Amino acid sequence: MNVMKRGRDPLAPLLAAIEAAPRIVTLCHTNPDPDAIGSQLGLVNGLSTAFPEKTVRAGTPVPANLAWIAGARPLTPSPTITAADLVIVVDCANRDRIAGRIPAGTRVLKIDHHPNRDRYAELGWVDEQYSSCAEMVTALLTAIEPAAITTTAANALYAGIVGDTAQFSTPETNTQTLATAAHLVAAGADAALISHHVRDLTPRLRQLYGYVLSHLTVTPSGLGHITLSRTVLRQLQIPFGEEDIIVPLLGYLTDVRVWLVFIATPQGTFRVHFRSKKLPINQIATTFGGGGHPLASGAFVDNFTSVSRVIAATDAYVSAHR
Known part of the structure; x- marks a missing residue:
């Protein structure tokens, strides 16, 4: 598909890089939380839907306590990353917290809502005004192709937003956050079930x-x-x-x-x-x-x-x- 040119929009370089890459691997931070895993899985599902000709894989394993975000899909071993891959790191502010080994010379994109003190990526979209990385990934997928947000992607991204906003109670929660959450529910996210999972106590x-x-x-x-x-x-x-x-x-x-x-x-x-x-x-x-x-x-x-x-x-x- 052709990505629309977006002028000075900060998404434009990311969209161009994604469109040009035949293989994409996503990574997040070590000891991942719902936002990290939800962003990673939502992005993988959304990009796979928008670009069926591409190979898009999740590189950071899903921990057992967050397996519910992956749904019924098998938790496959993390792939070996090569220098030919485009690596998109989500929800990870610092290079040393990336959960995965990135070979030298690999092109790296960073999508994050934490302060950008470690500019480890060639391209980055970092915006502290967002409540969560999952909210940013939702905006990115919507810019690529609104239909890319399937029910599977919506569930993962909604889980990320709910997790990082402590169920919409943090100061970063604003009208944009609530509108994004509503959009994901309209796309099929099961808000009630996800809220129960986020609060699960074994x-x-x-x-x-x-x-x-x-x-x-x-x-x-x-x-x-x-x-x-x-x-x-x-x-x-x-x-x-x-x-x-x-x-x-x-x-x-x-x-x-x-x-x-x-x-x-x-x-x-x-x-x-x-x-x-x-x-x-x-x-x-x-x-x-x-x-x-x-x-x-x-x-x-x-x-x-x-x-x-x-x-x-x-x-x-x-x-x-x-």
Whole structure:
């Protein structure tokens, strides 16, 4: 199909690159969430529909806890990427978090809604005004061919939007987001079923919720924090990656203004989730080598000593902005 020329539209270079590529592989970030997987699978299905002559494959494996986004389709092994492929990386701000090996000389496109501090791609469409990468992918597919958003693509993309907006409760949720969600439902997305899946709690996750609520600390400033060590995760039998579902939990508490969730990684470091109801906290994340959105950021720290430093710095910041 011929892609319409779009002048200075930021989509124009991406559309031209996609049209010219005979083979496309999509990747997202490590430890993927619903937005990463939904964006990847929605893009693969949409491009396969719009360009049936092309080979379009998902390169990042779907974790077991997000298999419902893939639906009834088999979860095939990730393909080997060659320099002849066009690689589209979705929802991944940093090169070192890409879940897949990209050979030298491969053409790379980046579609992301996080701050563009790592410009690792030859072509990029990065816009922090979007609520999710899935919302951006919906816009891209609509620009290519509205009919490319099949029921399968709509379900995956709707799951991404619902996941990253915490069911339309984040500040990035706006009229465009809601209109996009409505468009996907009109295309066949099962809104009720997807909302249930996003909230699914297995017996193990139920135990994790109980642990977090009974062990979290809330300081007088309104900072809530919880640390999930490797010992705790082993005791609760929570595989790494499945514990992210509890990150919004602390925000439901009326005495919490800002919250930190520290999760031990298999490598022995800690992934830090910075979250806030109103007070911007991305500058604190940047101080510790991370970054992200004003009210939702992340970082990695080395050990329990660093965890204590993050807590102290964040508590001082929250106390100074009461």
